[in-house]
Amino acid sequence: MIQIREACEYDAKRFAKMQLEIDGETDYMLYGAGERAITPKDARKRIEYFADLPYSLILVAEDMDTDELIGFLIADGNPPNRMQHSVYIAVGVLKAHWGQGVATQLFKKMEEWAKARGVVRRMELGVVCENQNALHLYQKLGYEIEGIHRDSFMINEDYHDTYWMSKLI
Template sequence: MIQIREACEYDAKRFAKMQLQIDSETDYMLYGAGEREITSKDARKRIEYFADLPYSLILVAEDTETEVLMGFLIADGNPPNRMQHSVYIAVGVLKEYWGRGVATRLFTHMETWAKARGVVHRLELGVLCENTKALRLYQNLGYEIEGTHRDSFMIGADYYDTYWMSKLI
């Protein structure tokens, strides 16, 4: 069974491991395989930091039978008063769990959280134009393309465009 919940200190080791695995399974994440180091201590600090922010959130998707963290969603809010209504989203799911609705459930949970805040009005994210599966998911969830960031991503020696997308709630 899949459980969506806020990340806690207990998740730090598994969260770090999951992020590194996701980095190695796809070229569509910000970091490539082996490009970053994230320790349990780093993950714990990030989880604790986000827990103290009123407009930010880290969610995890956990397989309750195996206790495997299979995905995450980070909603990063902005402290300036003029930006508190806006949240930037980063999401990742282990390849083994693609196509099982994990990302959809993470987004649904995050939107419930955002609406409950009473201030969050704008959800935004970036996606590589070539990532058609994620693009289709985001569009099905109501996100719209606002523009294209040309050559904003570089994988190896090749440049890629990203779409900037948002959803108003």
């Protein structure tokens, strides 16, 4: 059974481990394998910081059978009043759990949070154009392509375009 919930301080060690593992499993995340060092202390600080913001959120997907964190969604809000209605989304799921609806559950929980808070109207994200699985998921969830950022992502020394997508609630 998978539980989707807000991240808490207790998750810091597992959160850091999961993020580093996800970085190494796909070329489509912002950071590549071994490119960043995130410690449990770093993760705890970020979780604590986001918990205090009314317009930002960190969700985790926890496998209740193994007590393992298997995915995350970060909705990163903006402090200026004129942009607090907008969040940028980053999402990742461990490869062993791809295709099992984990990301869909994370997005649905984030939308529930956004609607309950009444602060967020615009949710946006970027996706490498070749990442057809993610693109299909986002479109299924109601995200629309707004434009293309040309050569905005470099994977193995090759430039890739990204779609800029958004959804209004």
